[in-house]
Amino acid sequence: MFLYRVPSVIPHLRNHIRRATTIAPADTSGLKGIFAAKLPAAIEEVKEVRAKYGDKQLGTCTVAQAYGGMRGVKAMTYETSHLDTVDGIRFRGYTLPECQELLPKAKGGSEPMPEGLFWLLLTGEIPTDKQIDALRSDLAARAKLPQTVIDAIDALPLDMHPMSQFSVAILAMQQQSVMAQEYAMGTPKSMFWEHCLEDSLIILAQLPEVAARIYRRSFKGGTYIPSNAGELDMSANFARMMGFDDPVFDDLMRLYLTIHADHEGGNVSAHAVRLVGSALSDPFLSLSAGINGLAGPLHGLANQEVLRWIMNLMAKLGDKVPDKENLTELCWETLNSGQVIPGYGHAVLRKTDPRYTCQREFALKHLPDDEMFKLVSLLYEVVPKVLSEHGKVKNPWPNVDAHSGVMLRYFGLTEELYYTVLFGVSRAIGPLASLIWDRALGLPIERPKSVTTSWIKNHFENEAAQVQA
Numbered sequence: 001m002f003l004y005r006v007p008s009v010i011p012h013l014r015n016h017i018r019r020a021t022t023i024a025p026a027d028t029s030g031l032k033g034i035f036a037a038k039l040p041a042a043i044e045e046v047k048e049v050r051a052k053y054g055d056k057q058l059g060t061c062t063v064a065q066a067y068g069g070m071r072g073v074k075a076m077t078y079e080t081s082h083l084d085t086v087d088g089i090r091f092r093g094y095t096l097p098e099c100q101e102l103l104p105k106a107k108g109g110s111e112p113m114p115e116g117l118f119w120l121l122l123t124g125e126i127p128t129d130k131q132i133d134a135l136r137s138d139l140a141a142r143a144k145l146p147q148t149v150i151d152a153i154d155a156l157p158l159d160m161h162p163m164s165q166f167s168v169a170i171l172a173m174q175q176q177s178v179m180a181q182e183y184a185m186g187t188p189k190s191m192f193w194e195h196c197l198e199d200s201l202i203i204l205a206q207l208p209e210v211a212a213r214i215y216r217r218s219f220k221g222g223t224y225i226p227s228n229a230g231e232l233d234m235s236a237n238f239a240r241m242m243g244f245d246d247p248v249f250d251d252l253m254r255l256y257l258t259i260h261a262d263h264e265g266g267n268v269s270a271h272a273v274r275l276v277g278s279a280l281s282d283p284f285l286s287l288s289a290g291i292n293g294l295a296g297p298l299h300g301l302a303n304q305e306v307l308r309w310i311m312n313l314m315a316k317l318g319d320k321v322p323d324k325e326n327l328t329e330l331c332w333e334t335l336n337s338g339q340v341i342p343g344y345g346h347a348v349l350r351k352t353d354p355r356y357t358c359q360r361e362f363a364l365k366h367l368p369d370d371e372m373f374k375l376v377s378l379l380y381e382v383v384p385k386v387l388s389e390h391g392k393v394k395n396p397w398p399n400v401d402a403h404s405g406v407m408l409r410y411f412g413l414t415e416e417l418y419y420t421v422l423f424g425v426s427r428a429i430g431p432l433a434s435l436i437w438d439r440a441l442g443l444p445i446e447r448p449k450s451v452t453t454s455w456i457k458n459h460f461e462n463e464a465a466q467v468q469a
């Protein structure tokens with residue numbers, strides 16, 4: 001029988017919704033009214049310019065790409081990982097199954113340790129068990145959370161979204177930045193990478209406890225479980241601090257923290273870390289920016305949205321057993337109401353995300369009979385067909401977020417509002433490894449050139465006039 005909790009709206013979000021809908025109609029002479037009055041013509045103008053000049057070259061990209069989120073523009077380098085449109089992510093050339101096979105495992109575990117992935121991303125080499133032991137000792141030596149960070153987290157409203165708490169907490173950690181302190185003392189550019197590495201180790205060492213604290217205060221009444229970073233690997237220690245004591249869940253955390261770590265450089269979170277870091281903002285400031293990007297529903301927050309969407313489907317189905325027909329109808333209902341189907345589609349991938357596939361394999365091994373897993377499997381048979389018929393999406397296949405919530409829920413981590421924080425703990429690994437490389441290579445401040453819509457019109461109109469003359 002399918003009976004799931006209807007997703008709750010946490011109080012502060014409810015307030016946002018209420019505020020947004022009770023704003024009085026715009027005063028046409030006020031700021032909002034004047035802006036709103038200009039919109040129809042401006043939207044029309046952009047549409048025309050895109051239609052007329054979309055294929056024209058604007059520097060190294062086309063006008064269509066400049067308006068279209070720079071999709072497909074090769075304009076940055078990123079050393080730690082590369083995303084193939086069909087094969088998916090490769091970490092330093094290794095596919096996910098290869099990483100699962102080759103990266104060091106914790107005692108008794110069968111999934112790779114994310115510490116090992118950090119080593120691989122930074123050095124390009126698969127670490128030995130001994131090297132990972134040494135890295136774990138380095139992390140354990142930096143794991144103690146400053147009291148100021150604890151106080152900053154504890155001062156936050158309990159109903160603040162966990163991702164907002166996480167971002168604030170990372171900023172509160174920034175007082176420890178070696179890079180910021182050394183810069184203030186006039187450190188030479190050649191040393192930046194060392195300070196960036198030191199800050200990154202502090203972040204990776206402390207992030208699990210920060211995240212676990214946010215979980216326990218938001219959902220478990222503010223009772224805390226001490227860190228045991230000296231004895232346990234990062235994932236098992238994180239699981240324990242959240243309150244989970246199950247070796248299979250430890251393995252799920254290892255898999256989860258490994259597969260979400262990096263996805264080449266152009267995605268919102270990785271690019272935000274790179275962009276902010278390019279101003280020589282230290283890794284704490286840079287990561288907090290990346291986490292803010294990850295908190296968007298088209299990016300990392302999609303894992304929360306997937307579970308809420310699935311629970312809504314179940315609530316709508318009531319006692320009906322889900323089948324392809326009623327799920328197809330419900331998918332169309334979502335699309336027709338102007339919403340996206342979360343967990344499906346991707347800006348780069350054009351096939352099923354291998355991060356989805358390896359989670360599915362984990363589920364087939366550990367929770368094959370779970371009703372919600374069966375529903376996720378059924379959605380895999382329905383959604384790509386619906387999205388293809390819808391005719392807009394370039395990739396109708398599932399991404400990483402379509403699967404993660406179901407497994408977390410199975411093991412008792414039911415609070416979907418928290419899911420993106422888990423993604424964030426993992427996403428620190430890749431972009432920070434990359435940031436260390438950025439400083440080592442002395443990459444400059446990022447500063448692409450932007451142009452206005454009227455600049456585009458004038459430019460191409462003048463060009464056409466010159467050809468005619």
Ligand code: CMX
Binds near residue numbers: 302341345392
């Ligand atoms: N459901 C409905 N419509 C979708 C869709 C989906 N899952 N995916 C794309 N579309 C729509 C887009 O909104 C766009 O519509 P408009 O032309 O009206 O703007 C159109 O299809 C074309 O989009 P696209 O080129 O296929 O996809 P984009 O590169 O613009 O966007 C992504 C990629 C991921 C934002 C989009 O597929 C999406 O919104 N998916 C659902 C949210 C999601 O799962 N995000 C997580 C991605 C992975 C991650 O970062 O964690």
